[in-house]
Amino acid sequence: MKIIASVLIGLLRLGSSSFIWPSPVIEKVQTDKLNLIISFPRDENVFFQTTPFIALDNEKNIYAVDNRQHVIIKLDSSGRLVSRIGRQGQGPGDLQWPAWIEVLNGAIFVADNNSISIFNLEGHFQHRLRRFHKLISMAVSNDRVFLAETGEDKIINVYNYEGKKLFSFGNKYSVDYAIYKGWPTEAIDGWINHGILVCSGSKIYFITSLFGDIFAYDLKGNLIASKTMEDNKFIERNRSLYFKKGIINKGDGAFFHNKLLEDACYYQGKIFVLLSSAGGNSCGEDIWEIDERTLQIIKTYVIFNKNQRDKNWPRSLVVTSNQAGENLFYVSLYDGDDFVINVYK
Amino acid sequence: MHSHGAALSPKIIGKLILKKRGERANYFPGNKKKIVFLLSIFLAVGAGILHYVAKLNNCWYRLDKQIKTLDSYYFGIKTAIYIIKDVNTLCRPCMKYDRLKDDFVRILFLVGQDYSDNDIENFRNAFEILPHHEFRRMNALWENVYKICNSNSRGLIYNFLVIIDNKGKIEEIRRF
Numbered sequence: 001m002k003i004i005a006s007v008l009i010g011l012l013r014l015g016s017s018s019f020i021w022p023s024p025v026i027e028k029v030q031t032d033k034l035n036l037i038i039s040f041p042r043d044e045n046v047f048f049q050t051t052p053f054i055a056l057d058n059e060k061n062i063y064a065v066d067n068r069q070h071v072i073i074k075l076d077s078s079g080r081l082v083s084r085i086g087r088q089g090q091g092p093g094d095l096q097w098p099a100w101i102e103v104l105n106g107a108i109f110v111a112d113n114n115s116i117s118i119f120n121l122e123g124h125f126q127h128r129l130r131r132f133h134k135l136i137s138m139a140v141s142n143d144r145v146f147l148a149e150t151g152e153d154k155i156i157n158v159y160n161y162e163g164k165k166l167f168s169f170g171n172k173y174s175v176d177y178a179i180y181k182g183w184p185t186e187a188i189d190g191w192i193n194h195g196i197l198v199c200s201g202s203k204i205y206f207i208t209s210l211f212g213d214i215f216a217y218d219l220k221g222n223l224i225a226s227k228t229m230e231d232n233k234f235i236e237r238n239r240s241l242y243f244k245k246g247i248i249n250k251g252d253g254a255f256f257h258n259k260l261l262e263d264a265c266y267y268q269g270k271i272f273v274l275l276s277s278a279g280g281n282s283c284g285e286d287i288w289e290i291d292e293r294t295l296q297i298i299k300t301y302v303i304f305n306k307n308q309r310d311k312n313w314p315r316s317l318v319v320t321s322n323q324a325g326e327n328l329f330y331v332s333l334y335d336g337d338d339f340v341i342n343v344y345k
Numbered sequence: 346m347h348s349h350g351a352a353l354s355p356k357i358i359g360k361l362i363l364k365k366r367g368e369r370a371n372y373f374p375g376n377k378k379k380i381v382f383l384l385s386i387f388l389a390v391g392a393g394i395l396h397y398v399a400k401l402n403n404c405w406y407r408l409d410k411q412i413k414t415l416d417s418y419y420f421g422i423k424t425a426i427y428i429i430k431d432v433n434t435l436c437r438p439c440m441k442y443d444r445l446k447d448d449f450v451r452i453l454f455l456v457g458q459d460y461s462d463n464d465i466e467n468f469r470n471a472f473e474i475l476p477h478h479e480f481r482r483m484n485a486l487w488e489n490v491y492k493i494c495n496s497n498s499r500g501l502i503y504n505f506l507v508i509i510d511n512k513g514k515i516e517e518i519r520r521f
Contacts, residue, residue, distance in 0.1 A: 090431055090502060092459050114431040130464040132432050132471035151471065163463035165470070 031285065031300045034329060034344035041341070042079030048339035051315035052332050053263075055103040057121060060320065062341060063108055064332065065101045070094075072101065072110060074123065085123035086110070093117065093125030100138040109145065111138045116145060118161065129163035134190055139197035139204060141219060146204055148197050150190045156197070156206065158221065169221025170206060179246030192242050196264040198271055200292060205271055209259045210238045214271075214295045227295040234260055234282035266292070267319040267327070274317035274331065281309050287317065287329065303331065303344055311336035404494035408507055409515050411490045415453075421511060423450045428483070428491055428505040430457040432468070439472050440506050440521040452478040455487060494520070 040062060041047065052064035052073070060077040063085075070088035072095075075081060085108070086095040098112040107126065108119040116138070117128040133151035140146070144166070145159045154168035173192050177185050195208040203224065206215045212229035229235050238258055241247065260279035265272050271290040280286045286309075287301035304312050314333040321327050322345075329344040412426065425445050445452060454474070456465065465480045474480075483491065495502050503520035510516050 090457070096431070096502075127461075128459075130432070130460065130467065132468055159463075163461055163467065165463070165467055 029297055029299055031302060033302050034287075037328070037343045037345050038079070039340050039342050040079040041073075041075055041081070043075070043081045046073060046075065046081045048073070051313065051334050051339045052341065053099060053101050053316045054318055054330060054332050054341055055101045055108070056318050056320055056330065057103045057106075061121075062330070063101055063103055064341060065098045065110060067097055067099060070096060070098060070112075072098070072108065072119075072123075083123050085119055086117070086125075090114075092128065093119070100135070102138060102140040104140045105142065109138065109140050111135055111147075116147075116159075127162075129159055129161075133157075134186070136190065136194055137197045139199035141199050141201065141204075144219070146197050146199060148193075148195060148206065150186050150193070155193050155195075156204070156217075156221070167221060169217060169223075170215065173208075173243075175243060176246075179244070181246065183247065188247075191247070194259070196261065196273075198264050198266045200266045200271075203292070205264075205266070205292075207261065207264050207271070207273060209261055209276075210242060211235050212260050212273075214290070216292075216295065225295060232283070234279060262314055263317045265317050265319055268321075269293075270298075270319075272317060272319045272329075274314055277309055277313050280304070280314075281306065286314070301329070301344075303329075404490075404497075405515065405518060407490045407493050408505075408518065411486060412507065412509060412515070413513065414486070423448075423511050424509040425450050425452045426507045426509065427452070427454045428487070428494075428507065429454060430483075430491060430504065431502065432504075439474075440519060442472065442474070446475055446478070454478065454480045455483050456480060458482050458484070458488060494518075 048064065048066050049068035050066060052066050054065075055063045057063070061082060062075040062077075062079075064073045064075065065071075066073055070086065072085040073081065074083045074085060086093060086098070088094065088096060090096065095110065095117065096113040098110050100109075100111040102109045103121070106121055108121065108123075110117050110119070111131070115128045115130045118126040120126060129145065131147065131149070133147075133149035136148035136150065136155075138145065138147055143160060145161065147157050147159065148155055148170075149157055152168060153172075154170050155172050156170040157168050158166045160166060172189060175188065175192055177183075177188055180188050192210065193208065194210060195206050198205040198207065202219065204217045204219065204221075206217070207213070212232070212235055214227045215223060216225045217223055238260070241258065257278055259276045260282075261273050262276045262279075263274040269292050271292055273288040273290060275283060275286055275288070283300075284302070284306075285300040286303040288297045289299040289301070290296065291298050303314075312333050312335050314331050316332040318330040319327055320330070326345055330341060331344065332339070332341045334340075335342075425441075427439060427442075429439075442452070454468075456468070460468075460480075460482055468474065468480070469476075491505075494505060506517075506519045506521065507515060508517040508519075
């Protein structure tokens with residue numbers, strides 16, 4: 001009996017550590033209510049014209065990309081303006097419609113309409129990598145830039161910091177383009193394969209925005225594990241819409257109304273996923289905490305009640321911790337009146 | 346009182362200002378008001394068109410002049426020059442390239458000054474540019490012409506495709 005049991009346990013462990021591992025997702029897990037601690041910016045000279053993408057450095061300075069002002073706004077940990085980095089334009093150090101931002105190892109990586117610009121934390125421009133495909137999302141490791149892009153066979157392209165393309169990985173979803181009746185294939189690819197890249201330092205996670213599927217790769221692009229989200233009506237509706245029915249007209253809903261998640265980040269062995277307003281409403285939750293090893297949701301967090309969720313549109317998430325070791329959730333959102341960065345605990 | 350032409354005669358002005366008893370105010374009486382009104386619209390539209398054409402011509406003129414500074418190598422045969430600084434990935438990059446590359450046309454890509462070798466290689470791979478189609482970086486004069494050609498674009502920044510015939514004369518300028 002002992003031998004059979006140990007063999008079974010061994011097989012289970014083997015199963016958990018490799019390859020595709022579909023399992024029921026939204027199991028009964030602990031749910032915590034998060035409370036607002038502080039709201040940024042706390043400086044009368046600073047305002048956001050749109051919901052910013054955010055990143056933090058080790059000093060908890062906040063780097064907020066304002067897409068409409070074409071700048072990075074650096075705030076100190078108390079929310080006071082430190083500097084504005086970049087300006088609108090085409091030259092080195094200029095930005096055009098910046099979107100994604102990452103801060104790592106004393107460098108700021110910001111993706112705009114055409115390139116990835118690299119600044120040091122003081123805001124001095126270092127250099128940039130030109131992009132030639134539509135960007136879906138970005139992640140950065142110690143020596144590489146990972147870009148999820150449309151336009152090629154694989155979804156994730158890997159570059160070194162100097163812009164040399166190293167390799168590509170990540171399969172796209174297989175889809176019957178014919179059901180879309182007239183939409184260009186690149187646009188369809190962009191919707192269906194839309195997702196968030198998260199780098200843990202030793203692994204890359206790609207979480208799809210419409211379906212919540214998680215793919216874990218090593219830094220060489222080998223698939224280590226994946227997990228399919230199931231038992232979720234919102235996701236099932238999206239699967240039916242995007243794989244069986246096809247988007248035919250605007251009555252099917254704009255892409256951003258169908259997104260399950262908005263952003264994701266990695267912190268201390270966990271992947272934190274920020275649900276979209278629509279996704280949050282369907283699940284009654286706002287943030288999922290996912291174990292990086294099993295890819296299981298181990299905890300969920302609620303920020304808004306249902307009425308608030310209709311008015312609050314979250315966009316970006318960063319998780320860090322305070323001196324007491326408690327997790328702090330930095331969430332940028334539109335609260336119905338202003339574009340703000342709220343910190344929850 | 347001297348008349349300053351029919352359009353501003355005291356009679357007309359009077360009609361414009363005075364309100365007849367029992368009638369609705371008529372600030373534009375008779376056919377003359379229509380003529381004045383239409384003339385002013387034509388003038389405004391005409392001035393706008395002239396301004397636009399002047400700007401366009403300036404771009405055309407400057408490009409024509411600048412192209413002649415390139416190696417004469419390019420003028421024995423029909424040539425297409427792509428002047429590209431930023432590739433807006435939301436729009437169609439490299440307009441007409443798929444068709445032009447199959448024709449007997451020399452193709453040159455002029456890209457921004459700060460394009461690195463890696464950028465150029467990534468560009469080639471992304472848009473499947475054939476190996477014999479050359480890339481060069483713009484110099485300051487080209488950058489200036491690029492800026493002039495974008496001066497009328499109301500904040501949008503375009504790239505350009507210039508088609509040159511085998512005598513070095515510009516046939517067509519397309520912006521994208």
